Ligand SMILES: O=P(O)(O)O[C@@H]1[C@@H](OP(=O)(O)O)[C@H](OP(=O)(O)O)[C@H](O)[C@H](OP(=O)(O)O)[C@H]1OP(=O)(O)O
C-alpha cells in the first residue's frame with residue numbers, strides 16, 4: 535500500500551468536495567516508480583467531525599459488498615493509501631484554507647480529518663483537452679417501497695420539492711466543480727426551477743422525449759461546455775450548431791455518443807436492479823418499525839387532506855403501518871413483506887443490526903453514488919462511464935434522518951402533484967410514464983415492476 539511521505543514536496547490541488555470527503559490532485563512527486571500509483575489517481579480524504587466510517591472500513595465494504603454487484607468496468611477504481619502523518623493532513627488543510635472563498639458556502643471551514651487512511655481514486659476528469667466529462671448522482675432509480683401506492687411523484691422528485699420548501703432563503707451556490715446531484719446543480723447553475731427526474735435515466739432507453747429532457751439537463755453541465763443551442767430532440771442533438779466548425783463537429787459527435795450511451799448503457803439499469811433488490815428485502819420494514827420522531831420535527835406544514843388524491847392511497851400511510859401495495863406490483867408486495875425477525879425497538883442494543891439493517895445500509899449506499907462519464911475527443915477511444923462514492927453508510931446514524939425524510943414526504947403530500955404546484959416548482963416526473971413503458975416491456979431494463 536502506498537504511503538504519502540512528509541519529505542516529498544507534493545503539490546496538492548483541490549479538485550472537489552462533498553459533505554464527507556475532499557478530493558485532491560497530487561503533483562510534484564519525483565518521477566520514479568515509488569510514486570507510480572499516484573499517476574491517473576486522485577487523493578480522497580475524509581473530512582473531520584463526520585460520523586462516517588473510516589476509509590479502511592469503506593474500502594473493505596466496497597470490496598466485499600459493492601463490487602460483486604457490478605462489472606469491473608462499472609466502478610471507479612479505488613485503493614487505500616496511508617496518509618503518513620499529521621504534516622500531510624496539515625498541508626491538505628492549508629490548501630482548503632487557501633481555497634476557502636471558492637468553496638461551497640456550507641462546506642467552508644470544514645477540514646480534513648487526521649486519519650490513518652485515505653483513498654486513491656481513478657481520476658475521471660478530462661484525460662486530454664477536448665474530452666467531454668460529466669458527473670451526476672443517479673439517486674433513486676426506483677420508487678420508494680414505502681411511498682403511497684397511488685403516488686404521482688418518484689422519491690427523488692418528491693424529495694427535491696421538499697428541499698425547495700425547506701430552503702428559506704434559497705441555498706448558497708455550489709462550488710463549480712462539486713456538482714452534486716443533477717437537479718440541484720442544474721438549478722443552481724442556471725437559476726431554473728425545473729427538477730430533473732432520475733427515472734429519465736431508465737426511460738430514455740426507449741423514449742425520445744425522455745432522452746431530450748436528459749440532454750437538455752446534462753449538456754450544459756458537461757466539460758467542455760456545449761456549443762450551440764440545447765437540442766430539442768434526439769435528432770437535433772446530432773446537428774452541429776456552431777460556426778466553430780471543427781470543434782463543433784467534434785463536440786457534436788461527442789453529444790451523439792452521450793445520447794447513444796444514455797440509450798444503451800447497462801450501468802444505470804444495473805444500479806437500478808441493485809436498488810430494487812434492496813427495496814424488495816426487509817429494509818422498508820426496518821425503516822418503519824421504529825417509532826417516529828415527534829411530529830414537530832417536520833419542517834413543512836402537513837398536506838391538506840382535501841388535496842389528497844381519491845382512492846385507497848388517499849389516507850396518509852402511517853409509518854408504523856406500511857401502506858398496502860397495488861395488486862399489480864409484485865415487487866412492491868415483496869417490499870412490504872414482514873421482517874424476518876422481531877421488529878427492532880429504539881434503545882435496543884441491536885436496534886440497527888442484522889440482515890434488514892445491512893440491507894437498508896446498502897440501500898442508502900446505492901442511492902447516494904456518483905456517475906462519471908468521459909467521452910474522449912478522439913472518437914476511436916471508448917466512452918467510459920463509472921460509479922464512484924459507493925461508500926458504506928452509517929445506517930445506525932442515518933436511520934432517523936431517513937425516517938424523518940420519508941415521513942415528511944408522505945405526510946406532507948410530496949408524493950403527489952399538488953405540493954410542487956404550491957411550491958412553484960416545475961416537476962416533470964416520469965413515474966407514471968416509466969410505469970407504462972415498463973408494462974409494455976419497452977424499457978430494456980428487464981421490467982419487473984416496482985420501479986415506478
Ligand atoms: O439525503 P439526500 O438525498 O439529500 O442525500 C445526501 C446528499 O445530498 P444530495 O445528493 O445533494 O441531495 C449529500 O450530498 P451533498 O452534501 O449535497 O454534497 C450527502 O451525499 C449525504 O450523504 P452523507 O451525509 O455524506 O453520507 C446524502 O445523505 P443520504 O441520503 O445518503 O443519507
Ligand SMILES: Nc1ncnc2c1ncn2[C@@H]1O[C@H](COP(=O)(O)OP(=O)(O)OP(=O)(O)O)[C@@H](O)[C@H]1O
Pocket residue numbers: 549550551552553554555556557576578610655656657658659669711712713714902904906922923
Ligand atoms: N474519481 C474522481 N474523478 C474526478 N473527480 C472526482 C472523483 N471523485 C470525486 N471527484 C470530485 O470531488 C467531488 C467530491 O467527491 P466525493 O463525491 O467523493 O465527496 P463526498 O463527500 O463523498 O460526496 P457526498 O457529499 O455525495 O457524500 C465530486 O463531486 C467530484 O467533483
